Amino acid sequence: QHVPYPHIKLAPEESLRRSNEFYELMNKRRSVRFFSSDPVPREVIDNLIRTAGTAPSGAHTEPWTFVAVGDQEIKKEIRAIVEAEEEINYSKRMGSQWVNDLKGLRTTWVKEYLTEAAWIILVFKQTYGILPDGRKRNHYYHEISTALAGGILLSAIQNAGLVTLTSTPLNCGPQLRTLLNRSSNEKMMLLLPVGYPRHDATVPDLKRKPLDEIMAVV
Amino acid sequence: QHVPYPHIKLAPEESLRRSNEFYELMNKRRSVRFFSSDPVPREVIDNLIRTAGTAPSGAHTEPWTFVAVGDQEIKKEIRAIVEAEEEINYSKRMGSQWVNDLKGLRTTWVKEYLTEAAWIILVFKQTYGILPDGRKRNHYYHEISTALAGGILLSAIQNAGLVTLTSTPLNCGPQLRTLLNRSSNEKMMLLLPVGYPRHDATVPDLKRKPLDEIMAVV
Ligand SMILES: Cc1cc2nc3c(=O)[nH]c(=O)nc-3n(C[C@H](O)[C@H](O)[C@H](O)COP(=O)(O)O)c2cc1C
Ligand SMILES: Cc1cc2nc3c(=O)[nH]c(=O)nc-3n(C[C@H](O)[C@H](O)[C@H](O)COP(=O)(O)O)c2cc1C
Numbered sequence: 001q002h003v004p005y006p007h008i009k010l011a012p013e014e015s016l017r018r019s020n021e022f023y024e025l026m027n028k029r030r031s032v033r034f035f036s037s038d039p040v041p042r043e044v045i046d047n048l049i050r051t052a053g054t055a056p057s058g059a060h061t062e063p064w065t066f067v068a069v070g071d072q073e074i075k076k077e078i079r080a081i082v083e084a085e086e087e088i089n090y091s092k093r094m095g096s097q098w099v100n101d102l103k104g105l106r107t108t109w110v111k112e113y114l115t116e117a118a119w120i121i122l123v124f125k126q127t128y129g130i131l132p133d134g135r136k137r138n139h140y141y142h143e144i145s146t147a148l149a150g151g152i153l154l155s156a157i158q159n160a161g162l163v164t165l166t167s168t169p170l171n172c173g174p175q176l177r178t179l180l181n182r183s184s185n186e187k188m189m190l191l192l193p194v195g196y197p198r199h200d201a202t203v204p205d206l207k208r209k210p211l212d213e214i215m216a217v218v
Numbered sequence: 219q220h221v222p223y224p225h226i227k228l229a230p231e232e233s234l235r236r237s238n239e240f241y242e243l244m245n246k247r248r249s250v251r252f253f254s255s256d257p258v259p260r261e262v263i264d265n266l267i268r269t270a271g272t273a274p275s276g277a278h279t280e281p282w283t284f285v286a287v288g289d290q291e292i293k294k295e296i297r298a299i300v301e302a303e304e305e306i307n308y309s310k311r312m313g314s315q316w317v318n319d320l321k322g323l324r325t326t327w328v329k330e331y332l333t334e335a336a337w338i339i340l341v342f343k344q345t346y347g348i349l350p351d352g353r354k355r356n357h358y359y360h361e362i363s364t365a366l367a368g369g370i371l372l373s374a375i376q377n378a379g380l381v382t383l384t385s386t387p388l389n390c391g392p393q394l395r396t397l398l399n400r401s402s403n404e405k406m407m408l409l410l411p412v413g414y415p416r417h418d419a420t421v422p423d424l425k426r427k428p429l430d431e432i433m434a435v436v
Contacts, residue, residue: 019266
């Protein structure tokens with residue numbers, strides 16, 4: 001049941017070069033909130049999701065479903081759901097501290113990008129699985145496994161020259177699950193518009209923490 | 219406070235080529251449980267963690283700490299902690315269903331790789347932050363943000379030609395936090411041995427779900 005693991009060892013200098021290059025690529029990633037409607041081929045979206053599906057998972061349960069929405073009418077319905085909930089989030093649910101913490105991002109409840117971006121990828125975690133005989137299958141660590149797959153998906157999107165906005169629309173999960181006909185073991189985790197930035201897209205002028213603030217060496 | 223977002227648009231064929239190539243690279247990733255002690259330069263580890271630190275995070279809180287352990291004595295102490303807890307996990311905590319679900323992986327509570335791998339990277343989520351004036355800062359979505367950073371870290375490790383084992387040693391968090399002098403807002407999320415596979419490393423003969431089982435298109 002175990003098989004040899006094939007591995008070709010790179011020279012350390014080559015690992016160093018590749019690790020630098022990948023850092024430079026990923027460091028250019030930004031959450032983009034202004035999209036153009038330029039199309040993205042379906043084959044590219046397929047490859048991005050295939051790549052996310054290579055993630056590790058607790059006991060190899062692969063507890064994820066990716067829904068790629070390209071249909072303009074469904075995108076409109078998603079936008080309507082998200083905007084209605086986000087208006088309540090901003091005006092009532094979040095509280096002044098949260099609204100204040102988000103000020104620099106200049107986000108609002110208007111989400112034009114949900115109808116502009118070529119695709120919306122919704123990432124669902126499966127809280128349990130269903131065995132051939134109908135019994136439930138335990139999905140160990142489904143939350144973290146699906147988020148790891150999400151991180152790999154973000155890498156794949158960036159690597160393909162596309163942009164996204166990582167988002168977790170509060171309180172929209174059940175409505176979006178119904179809209180997209182997902183079953184009750186599937187819970188929405190991430191909503192990612194995917195496509196190209198608008199020509200005049202801007203981003204908050206954020207800095208990232210320097211390495212010594214996020215790393216300790218022992 | 220907003221700045222223009224610079225973007226160079228790739229031709230769709232180029233996006234397709236890159237998305238294919240990245241899928242092929244990531245699809246070769248496997249969780250490896252047999253490591254050689256071949257060294258990995260510190261600069262490579264720095265770059266991997268720098269890359270993880272480019273992840274998005276709720277309200278840009280960057281709620282993560284990465285601890286890279288290269289010291290052999292500390293690795294021994296980590297191994298002692300993990301093996302002691304894992305023995306209890308396997309014999310008492312997990313229950314026969316879990317033990318059964320793990321059978322194909324042939325994992326046990328003996329974790330030689332924890333002292334063999336060149337490095338161990340521990341990923342901590344910060345459940346809250348601390349403001350300059352000492353007050354607590356809310357870390358929105360710290361769990362999912364840190365796991366997304368973990369997924370980007372896995373991509374970076376694979377891209378650099380190294381291997382890892384994604385693991386979440388049950389009940390070891392508090393002891394490892396104490397050993398590594400982390401503060402009380404830091405909770406261990408992932409423990410990743412990082413290095414090269416042993417020449418005779420094997421992996422379980424697993425298949426991944428085909429695309430149509432993990433993707434829906436609308
Ligand atoms: C959150 C999480 C926890 C895991 N914990 C362990 C672990 O404690 N021990 C182990 O041997 N493997 C662990 N794994 C690895 C999985 O068993 C592995 O990813 C899965 O069998 C698929 O194999 P692959 O990673 O080679 O594709 C874990 C994976 C994830 C995502
Ligand atoms: C879990 C999570 C949830 C997020 N939710 C939202 C959101 O609802 N709306 C939004 O505009 N940005 C959201 N973001 C994006 C963050 O604001 C962004 O990642 C952060 O400001 C850092 O900017 P960067 O991604 O450009 O580096 C979210 C990010 C994460 C990781």
